Structure formats: structure tokens, C-alpha cells
Amino acid sequence: MEAPPVTMMPVTGGTVNMMEYLLQGSVLDHSLESLIHRLRGLCDNMEPETFLDHEMVFLLKGQQASPFVLRARRSMDRAGAPWHLRYLGQPEMGDKNRHALVRNCVDIATSENLTDFLMEMGFRMDHEFVAKGHLFRKGIMKIMVYKIFRILVPGNTDSTEALSLSYLVELSVVAPGGQDMVSDDMRNFAEQLKPLVHLEKIDPKRLM
Amino acid sequence: MQREEKQLEASLDALLNQVADLKNSLGSFIYKLENEYDRLTCFALLSGQLNTLNKVLKHEKTPLFRNQVIIPLVLSPDRDEDLMRQTEGRVPVFSHEVVPDHLRTKPDPEVEEQEKQLTTDAARIGADVAQKQIQSLNKMCSNLLEKISKEERESESGGLRPNKQTFNPADTNALVAAVAFGKGLSNWRPSGSSGPGQPGQPGTGTILAGASGLQQVQMAGAPSQQQPMLSGVQMAQASQPGKMPSGIKTNIKSASMHPYQR
Numbered sequence: 001m002e003a004p005p006v007t008m009m010p011v012t013g014g015t016v017n018m019m020e021y022l023l024q025g026s027v028l029d030h031s032l033e034s035l036i037h038r039l040r041g042l043c044d045n046m047e048p049e050t051f052l053d054h055e056m057v058f059l060l061k062g063q064q065a066s067p068f069v070l071r072a073r074r075s076m077d078r079a080g081a082p083w084h085l086r087y088l089g090q091p092e093m094g095d096k097n098r099h100a101l102v103r104n105c106v107d108i109a110t111s112e113n114l115t116d117f118l119m120e121m122g123f124r125m126d127h128e129f130v131a132k133g134h135l136f137r138k139g140i141m142k143i144m145v146y147k148i149f150r151i152l153v154p155g156n157t158d159s160t161e162a163l164s165l166s167y168l169v170e171l172s173v174v175a176p177g178g179q180d181m182v183s184d185d186m187r188n189f190a191e192q193l194k195p196l197v198h199l200e201k202i203d204p205k206r207l208m
Numbered sequence: 209m210q211r212e213e214k215q216l217e218a219s220l221d222a223l224l225n226q227v228a229d230l231k232n233s234l235g236s237f238i239y240k241l242e243n244e245y246d247r248l249t250c251f252a253l254l255s256g257q258l259n260t261l262n263k264v265l266k267h268e269k270t271p272l273f274r275n276q277v278i279i280p281l282v283l284s285p286d287r288d289e290d291l292m293r294q295t296e297g298r299v300p301v302f303s304h305e306v307v308p309d310h311l312r313t314k315p316d317p318e319v320e321e322q323e324k325q326l327t328t329d330a331a332r333i334g335a336d337v338a339q340k341q342i343q344s345l346n347k348m349c350s351n352l353l354e355k356i357s358k359e360e361r362e363s364e365s366g367g368l369r370p371n372k373q374t375f376n377p378a379d380t381n382a383l384v385a386a387v388a389f390g391k392g393l394s395n396w397r398p399s400g401s402s403g404p405g406q407p408g409q410p411g412t413g414t415i416l417a418g419a420s421g422l423q424q425v426q427m428a429g430a431p432s433q434q435q436p437m438l439s440g441v442q443m444a445q446a447s448q449p450g451k452m453p454s455g456i457k458t459n460i461k462s463a464s465m466h467p468y469q470r
Contacts, residue, residue, distance in 0.1 A: 024380070024383075024384050025375060025380055026375050026376065026377075026379045026380035026383050027374055027375050028373065028374060028375055028376055028379070031374035031375070034374070035374075057390060126390055127390030127393040128393070129386065129387075129390075129393050148383060148386050148387065148393075150392070150393050151393075163382070163383065163386055163392060163393070164379045164382050164383060165376075165379065166375065166376055166379035166380070166383060168380075168383040168384070168387065195374065196374045196375070197374065197375055198375060198377075198380075202380070202381070202384045204384060204385065204388035204389060207381050207384060207385040207388070207391070208385075208389070208391075
């Protein structure tokens with residue numbers, strides 16, 4: 001008996017379950033320059049990269065109480081760049097010794113009609129913001145330093161106002177799950193940014 | 209006799225050298241005092257040289273200079289070129305004015321009197337009283353030194369410590385909350401009653417532990433696309449925990465009836 005052709009088999013599994021390891025902190029506006037200098041020294045040698053992104057967060061309310069969340073992000077300064085759709089799961093509780101916040105993460109690039117597609121699927125936009133800042137890389141680690149702007153008129157990304165006087169600093173790695181070395185490396189890197197910034201794992205549930 | 213003479217000469221030479229060094233450093237000291245008086249660092253050198261001088265004098269090979277007497281043989285009021293050269297122009301004439309100053313072995317009578325009085329006083333107060341006085345002097349000096357060094361240290365670190373706070377933890381929390389679930393972002397939330405709003409929040413978006421597995425917590429927001437506005441109300445600031453009245457909850461329930469949902 002031949003195996004049925006591959007196309008008829010149900011598609012199960014697929015990619016390795018990728019997790020995002022995350023450390024967050026913030027830096028006040030007046031100390032931004034020193035942080036950028038330090039990061040330029042510590043990180044891989046590349047042209048300093050700035051970005052201006054518009055992120056929209058969509059919710060799908062099911063019968064269960066907790067809605068399903070997807071994040072759609074588009075670049076406002078790079079024409080022609082694809083949209084980016086991301087799913088982030090719940091942070092994995094468990095190992096208190098793990099230095100970084102770990103959560104399931106699925107990323108994909110999409111075309112420009114993402115919002116229409118999501119609306120047709122039944123998602124509703126929950127909130128949106130504009131992120132403007134700098135991006136650095138060191139190996140597999142990605143460091144983003146960005147300011148969050150609140151959008152005053154929904155849909156109009158020109159009228160924005162800064163949310164606070166600080167920049168958010170995020171150190172993230174997307175890697176397969178279970179790799180504790182990744183969080184150790186992240187912690188070592190975070191040590192080098194003290195005392196300018198304190199990168200730590202911040203549980204978002206605590207801030208509700 | 210010869211040995212003693214040789215010793216005398218040798219010790220005289222050594223003494224001359226020491227005195228010459230001392231003279232040089234005193235000269236530079238005076239110069240510094242007059243010109244660079246804010247950078248005086250030569251005290252150690254001076255005290256070191258004085259110490260060596262004393263050591264040379266106390267050296268066992270040095271014969272007792274006390275036993276030697278210097279007697280001027282010729283006094284003349286004429287200029288003496290040799291003497292001028294040897295003293296670098298300071299003593300032009302070896303006359304009767306110069307001799308008492310340069311060949312003096314005892315201090316002035318008044319000074320001698322004072323010194324004698326001091327010595328009798330010191331002898332009078334007794335050994336242990338003197339010891340106590342010495343100890344208290346030492347203690348006071350060390351206290352003073354400690355205070356000075358502490359002051360110096362503190363002012364130094366105080367200079368470094370207008371420690372500009374480079375980050376604000378409250379801001380960190382606000383920003384993380386904004387990115388994680390949109391706290392304080394584009395949705396306009398009524399800022400009326402605060403209390404009941406808080407539990408209302410998790411009510412609409414609680415974490416389901418098991419079943420839905422990886423659902424993320426979301427603050428229930430007013431659907432902004434389809435129903436543009438709630439009421440024209442102010443947004444709660446990110447720094448204050450979400451002030452959401454329960455009115456929103458009911459709005460959500462009615463508005464989230466999607467055609468595709470059952």
C-alpha cells in the first residue's frame with residue numbers, strides 16, 4: 001500500500017516551536033545618547049539602524065473569556081517592506097532561576113492587506129501605537145531602544161504624542177525552547193548595560 | 209690621631225654633601241612658595257633630607273663635633289674673592305660682623321633662657337603626665353586626620369553622585385504595560401469611577417490556565433473601528449492603574465457580537 005501523496009496528508013506540526021526570550025528596561029531621554037554609544041560599542045558592527053513602526057494589536061473574542069491576540073506591524077519609513085504578523089503566547093512560568101521572560105512566538109511576513117484580512121476573520125483592533133527608535137544586534141540577540149507614541153486620532157499616524165519621557169529597551173532572542181544558555185547570555189549582556197539601564201524580566205500580569 | 213682626622217674629614221664631607229642637598233631643596237622650596245604656591249609637594253623631600261642629615265650626624269663613625277672648636281684666625285674687613293666664590297656670593301667679607309652669626313654655637317641668651325625654662329617645665333610635670341599628654345596629642349591628631357580624609361572622600365564621591373537617574377522604574381512599568389496590553393494607548397477610557405473598574409478588567413480578559421493554553425491577557429478595549437467612540441471622555445493616564453468603570457464591560461458584551469460568532 002502506497003502512502004498517500006503528501007498533499008493529501010493533513011498538515012500537522014510544521015516548524016519547531018520557537019520561543020521568545022525577553023528582557024526589558026527603560027532609559028530616560030537624557031541618557032539615551034550614552035546608552036546608544038555603549039550599545040554601538042558592545043553590539044555587532046553595523047550601520048546604526050533606526051526604525052519607525054506602526055503596530056496594531058488585534059483581538060478575536062471567542063466564547064472563552066480570553067481573546068486571541070495578534071500583533072500586526074508595518075514599517076512607516078521603509079517603503080515596500082512587508083507587514084509583520086506576530087503571535088505571542090503567555091509567559092512560561094516555572095523556572096524562577098531563568099533570567100529572561102520566555103513565551104511562545106510565531107512570526108510571519110504578510111502582504112499589505114493584512115488588516116482587511118484580519119477584520120474579515122473577525123478580529124477587532126484593540127489598540128495601536130507608533131514605535132520609533134534604534135535597533136542593534138549581537139549574534140542572535142536583538143536590542144531595541146524605542147519610544148512609544150500614542151496615536152491621538154485612531155488611524156492617523158501623524159498625530160502622535162509620546163507616552164512617557166523614557167525609551168523602552170528590549171533585549172530579545174527568538175530561539176527554540178528549553179535553551180537556558182540563551183537566557184544566561186542575555187543576562188551577561190544585560191550586566192554590561194548597568195547602571196545605565198536595568199534589564200530585567202518584567203511580568204506583564206503584575207502590571208495589570 | 210690620623211684615624212680620627214680621617215674620620216673627621218670623612219664625616220665633614222658627608223655633612224657638607226647633606227647640607228648642600230638640603231640647601232638646594234630649600235632653595236627650590238622657596239622658589240615654589242613664591243611662584244607655584246598651589247602645588248607644594250616637596251615637604252616629603254625636605255623632611256627626608258633632614259632625617260638623613262640627622263642620621264649622618266648620629267652615625268657611629270662621626271666623631272663628636274661638640275669637641276671640635278672653630279676659631280677664626282684672621283678677620284679682615286676686605287672683600288675676599290675666594291670666600292665669595294665658595295659661598296655663592298653670600299658672604300663677601302669675613303669680618304667681625306659675620307663671625308658671631310656664622311660661627312655661633314649657642315642660641316641667643318633670651319632664646320637660651322626660654323629653652324631652659326621649657327626643659328624645667330617638662331621635667332617638672334612628671335613622666336606619666338607627660339605620657340598622657342603625648343597620647344592625647346596623638347589621638348587628636350589622628351582624629352583630625354580621619355576627619356579630613358573622610359571629608360575629602362565624601363566630597364569626591366559627592367561630586368560624582370549628582371547621579372543622574374538614568375532610568376525611571378515607574379516609566380519602565382508604564383512602557384512595558386503599554387506594549388504588553390495597550391495600557392494607556394489609543395483607546396479612550398472614561399476616567400470616572402476607578403474602583404469597580406479594576407476587577408472588571410480581568411473579568412473580561414482573564415488568563416485561562418489550562419485549556420486555551422497560550423492565550424495572552426488583553427485589556428478589553430472598545431472596538432475602535434466599528435464603533436468609533438464611547439463617549440467623549442478622557443483617557444486614563446498610563447501611570448494610574450486602569451480606571452475602567454464597569455460600563456465598558458457591558459458595552460463590550462453587546463458590541464462584540466460578531467456575525468460569525470454563535
